[in-house]
Amino acid sequence: MTQRQLYIGLMSGTSADAIDVALVDLQFSPKLIAQHSLPLPYKIQQQIHALSLPDENEIDRMCALDTELGQLFAQASLDLLSKAKIANHDVVAIGSHGQTIRHRPPGSIQGTFTLQIGDPNLIAELTGITTVADFRRRDMAAGGQGAPLVPAFHQAVFKSQKHDRVILNIGGMANITWLPAEGKTSGFDTGPGNVLMDNWVQTHLNKSYDANGDWASTGSVNPELLNLLLSDAFFSLPAPKSTGRENFNRTWLDNHLHILPSQPAAVDVQATLLELTATSIATSINQLSPAKKEIFVCGGGAYNTRLMQRLANLLTNSTVMSTSALGVDPQWIEAMAFAWLAQQTMHRKSGNLRAVTGANREVILGGVYYA
Template sequence: MSTEYYLGLMSGTSADAVDLALVDFANNQVQLAATHSLPLPSDIRQQIHHLGNPADNEIDRMGELDRQLGEIFADSINQLLSTTGISPNQILAIGSHGQTIRHRPPGTVKYPFTLQIGDPNTIAERTGITTVADFRRRDMAAGGQGAPLVPAFHQAIFQKPNIDRAVVNIGGMANITWLPRSGKTLGFDTGPGNVLMDAWILKNLGKSYDANGDWAASGQVNKELLEDFLAHPFFAQTPPKSTGREAFNLAWLDNRLAQKTLSPADIQATLLALTAESIAKDIKHLTTSACEVFICGGGAYNLKLMAELAQRLPQATVASTAALGIAPQWIEAMAFAWLAYQTMNRKHGNLSAVTGAKREVVLGGVYFA
């Protein structure tokens, strides 16, 4: 039986792991064939987060980490191949998102830019597979935000003609794809997803994330603090819009908490409410009618967050993408397999209505094996 394999590789804002999805596009289908996840060591995660903000000796530190991540990404791919018994010759291309270390979208600096590292030359050389990378900068060159890019993939596999749908990816940051039964697909970042909750529990409990949202569930939401959080200028922006750790980070949070005497659990509860409220508000701006809302990314495993979203969206059916047959963890990696497929077939990968680009363009640079 013929196959048309592409491999997607994703390392998100949380920088907790490299997720891989092997996708078969044969016969105009999109079938998830295999998956693999490689946790990133804590020292690598710390280096990534430190590069997210200006500091000394950035170029040398970035150059070394770029190569190091390229090696890690290649190792993760070779592990998947070894486990599945699939030959590199069977994979037409790798789509590597890379690790974002700086994102300055239009409106924040004179010359907007976005920067992802994880050397694709190293990936192609170490795996023997053609690699497509640096997807976001071509959209920026066309006047776009460079993000989010996954809505085009969501549109391709999740849109239905008889129901309005929203697909919400809750990773470090959260973004929404609006898939109306008719009309244009829309998409944009809604604000922080897990990034602030993860940073706060790491600082206070030494844990990398709040399993099931249990710690948040033990606290009480402080409405005054929530309103202060929601006063961030990003929430008043109209789409297209994108954000990152540059805007929402532990330093920003500590500044908001100055001279406040709340318990750490209450602050965690309020941070979860911030994520839920910002997502729900944007969905309500898109529609007040019945719709389906599907959650992917790590946030789909936060039971407290899922419950808060369902409570805030009584007109919607809220579920994870598992209800559509794909585990939430693999959607973004699948999206970059699809983006590599688009690039290698010289098809556009962005949606101008989502990113604000002047036109839809072929994304990424190709590094042939």
């Protein structure tokens, strides 16, 4: 019997609402063995979001949160192992993306750097499992954007020799991986995914997200606001490009709202934010190739019925569906990707794609913290 190669992937994205944990067998094609989600307390979410923008006493606050998140990442991993009835010594390594609190890609006026916290020393110590973390900075050291990194996993798992495919991840931010049947893989961030919609519905309905896009579907798109938002310089930047909450946040939205001669109803702002996400994604995909494409959506946005409908309406020459059509639950793809990236590192193989991040070369990503 072939021995399994078990890895754990840990992911906490821009929304910072939960830690997603995936146990993956990487002996052959990645196979999801078990999954778990640990909700982050609201206080922790607030602390994460506060650290995404400059403020006072940042170093003390960041270091305290680094420790607390390291403990939570470890607890999430142990919870998964208990649930799956797997011993820690049966897992080769954990791949932890960490929690991004600041991302300044090349060209940022503040400098070029990225920072993900959730102390991997604690993860390795508390779980007894070798941990790979800090994936982005080696790509940036090689001249890259440091993100997105998941396209390498998309290429390994989802590339077709017959069909042109796009893997669309809609988390807090949205990014695409272009997988032509013939030719090189590419990919980039397209702009905000759920981040602005989630923040707006939290403010006005005290809900963490707009389930199915139900609230947005009752509003009307404000064309003037939409055009203002789409005028942001990021949308016209050429790839490779990456972004985050540092650029697209509530202050950014409020600054555009204040330009309008009159303020739209809250529900119309929600409808406009959904249209912003759909339009910026569709424009990016339509620029890839005029040919018909298979578009597979993952991340939280795959569950937003209204958003999926708008994407289908805007991408009439393509089919739009969830990655569940490929046999992979859309919620767990990013966590699975970091399990795969950990294996790449442990095998001393590169994990970035030059055509995606713009790095000078493909490099081994991350630091290894041995159990």
